Structures are given as structure tokens and as C-alpha cells.
Amino acid sequence: MPPTEHVLVLALMLFCIGAVGVLVRRNIIFILLSLEFMMNACALVFVAAGAKWGQPDGQIMYMLILAIAASEVAVALGIVIQMARRFRTLDVDAASELRE
Amino acid sequence: MTPLILFYVAGFVTLASAILAITRTNASHALIYLVVALLAIAVIFFLLGSPFAAALQIVVYAGAIVVLFLFVVMMLNLGKSSVARERELLTRGIWTLPSLLALVLFAVVLFALVSGDHEAGAQARMIEPKEVGIALYTKYVLAVELAGVLLLAALVGAYHLGRRYLADRREEEESS
Numbered sequence: 001m002p003p004t005e006h007v008l009v010l011a012l013m014l015f016c017i018g019a020v021g022v023l024v025r026r027n028i029i030f031i032l033l034s035l036e037f038m039m040n041a042c043a044l045v046f047v048a049a050g051a052k053w054g055q056p057d058g059q060i061m062y063m064l065i066l067a068i069a070a071s072e073v074a075v076a077l078g079i080v081i082q083m084a085r086r087f088r089t090l091d092v093d094a095a096s097e098l099r100e
Numbered sequence: 101m102t103p104l105i106l107f108y109v110a111g112f113v114t115l116a117s118a119i120l121a122i123t124r125t126n127a128s129h130a131l132i133y134l135v136v137a138l139l140a141i142a143v144i145f146f147l148l149g150s151p152f153a154a155a156l157q158i159v160v161y162a163g164a165i166v167v168l169f170l171f172v173v174m175m176l177n178l179g180k181s182s183v184a185r186e187r188e189l190l191t192r193g194i195w196t197l198p199s200l201l202a203l204v205l206f207a208v209v210l211f212a213l214v215s216g217d218h219e220a221g222a223q224a225r226m227i228e229p230k231e232v233g234i235a236l237y238t239k240y241v242l243a244v245e246l247a248g249v250l251l252l253a254a255l256v257g258a259y260h261l262g263r264r265y266l267a268d269r270r271e272e273e274e275s276s
Contacts, residue, residue: 001149002107010111010144014118021122029127029173033134036165037118040141043153051148054225056232059153060240063232066160067247071254073165077172078261084176085264 007048015041028083028090032076039069102215106208107147113201114140120197127173131166132198136205138162143205147212152229 014037021034043065050058080090087094114137121133138161145154236244 002104002144002147006107006111007144007148010114013115017115017118017122025122027127029169030122030124030130033130033169034122036134036161037122037137040138040161044141044144047145047148047150047153050227051150054227056227056235059150059227059232060236060243062150062153063156063236064243064247066156067251070160070165071250071257073168074254074258075261077168078258080172081176081262090176 001051004048004052008045011041011044011048014038014044026091026093028080028092031092032073032080035072036069039065039072103147103212106212107144109204109208110140110143110147113137113204114144117198117201128170129194131169131173132195133201134169135162135166136198136201138166139202139205143208146209149226151226152232 018034018037018041021037022031025031025034043062046058046061046065048058050056050061083095084090117133117137117140121130121137124130124133138157142154142157142162145151145157
């Protein structure tokens with residue numbers, strides 16, 4: 001089994017890539033994609049911890065993350081469709097009307 | 101020793117395809133790299149002794165969630181006409197690198213299966229799906245029900261947000 005520390009470092013790097021994606025990209029599809037990476041990094045930590053202690057709890061937490069990710073994507077893509085219809089663009093800066 | 105090298109290869113593929121995914125300009129290309137990254141994470145789950153999580157990662161994440169993304173990207177079809185986009189998707193440069201990364205993953209899994217020492221090299225034991233199922237429906241039965249409620253709420257929310265009349269009403273307001 002790979003050492004847990006190395007898995008944690010990999011998860012951290014993956015999370016950072018996702019965070020950079022959220023901060024840098026302005027296309028909403030890419031922001032959601034980066035969120036998927038961040039969620040996967042969290043899931044990786046859970047599974048690694050479960051594997052380290054030899055308990056199934058880590059995988060159960062992974063399944064709950066899976067359910068959360070699925071519902072997040074479903075609702076977020078509904079918002080994407082509405083945004084594309086209203087603003088004719090996927091740039092999140094176009095949807096800053098509430099501020100004005 | 102062998103699973104360690106396999107882990108590093110899979111980790112490299114994960115990070116490489118993640119970086120490539122967030123730097124693409126075309127959403128469809130980024131989604132291809134997302135699939136490769138998710139498959140690489142599934143390989144890591146397998147190497148960690150969690151075959152059930154690995155299977156779920158492929159079936160639910162790479163299968164269902166990415167297809168959902170792809171449906172929306174194709175449906176919106178921003179910019180160029182669909183025929184031009186289709187032709188663009190089939191050029192060689194686009195699919196070579198994702199296929200290559202996926203091939204590396206395939207080699208990793210194949211090697212782990214053929215060498216057959218993925219359990220011998222593991223210090224921790226393999227966590228079987230049976231154990232996960234038993235724990236899921238005894239200790240975590242409340243969490244399962246909460247996840248069910250969450251999915252129902254997401255279903256209703258996605259249906260409401262996806263309806264057309266919200267946009268139509270907006271256009272009426274603008275025209276009047």
C-alpha cells in the first residue's frame with residue numbers, strides 16, 4: 001500500500017489545482033470542473049484514511065461525497081443552462097447584477 | 101515495492117490531466133482530461149485496497165457526472181456551429197494525449213492484475229464491498245437516508261432551474 005503521507009500530498013496538490021482553477025477561470029463550466037477536482041481530493045483523503053485504519057468508514061464517506069457531488073452538479077448545471085439563456089454567455093462576471 | 105511505483109505513476113497521471121483540464125479553452129477537451137483524471141483516482145483507490153470505491157468512481161463519476169457535464173456543454177453548443185465543432189473534435193492532436201494518459205493507466209492496472217501481488221505488497225488488508233455494505237446499512241443508515249433526501253432536493257432543484265419558462269418570462273419583461 002502506498003504510504004498515507006504520499007496520498008495526502010497528492011490529494012493536497014489536486015485540491016490546490018482545483019482551487020487555482022476556481023480562482024483563475026471565469027467560465028462557469030471550468031469553475032464547476034475545478035470544484036469536481038477539489039471534491040475528488042477530499043474523497044481521496046477519506047479513502048486513504050479508511051485504508052490506513054483498515055475500516056470501511058472511509059469508503060462510506062466517499063459514497064456520501066459522491067451523492068453530494070452528483071446533486072451539486074445537477075443543480076449547478078441547471079443554473080448554467082439558465083445563465084446561458086439569460087446572458088448568452090458562460091462568463092460568471094456577466095451574472096453580477098445583484099451587486100448593482 | 102511494485103504497488104508504490106504504480107501509485108506514483110497513477111498520481112502523476114492524475115496531476116498531469118488535472119492541470120491540462122483546467123488550462124484548456126475548449127470545454128469538451130477539458131472534460132476528456134477530467135475523465136482521465138477520475139480514472140487515475142480510481143486506480144489509486146484500487147491500489148489503496150478499496151475496490152468498491154474504485155468501481156463507484158468509474159461508474160458514477162466518470163460515467164454519470166461527466167456525461168451530465170458533456171450533455172450540457174453539447175446542448176449549449178456555444179459559438180461555432182456543431183458541424184465545425186465535431187470536425188474539430190476528431191483531429192488527431194486533440195485525442196492523442198488523453199488516450200496516451202489513459203493507456204498509462206491501463207498499463208498500471210494490467211500490471212497490478214498480472215503480477216498478482218497487489219495484496220501481498222499491501223500492509224493493510226483489502227476492504228471488501230461486503231464490509232462496506234454491512235457498515236452502510238447498520239451504522240450509517242441515517243446518513244443513507246439523508247443522502248436520499250439530498251438527492252431528492254437536487255432532483256427538484258435541477259428540474260425547476262432547467263425549465264424554460266424562467267427565461268421566457270425574463271424576455272417578456274425585457275420586451276415590455
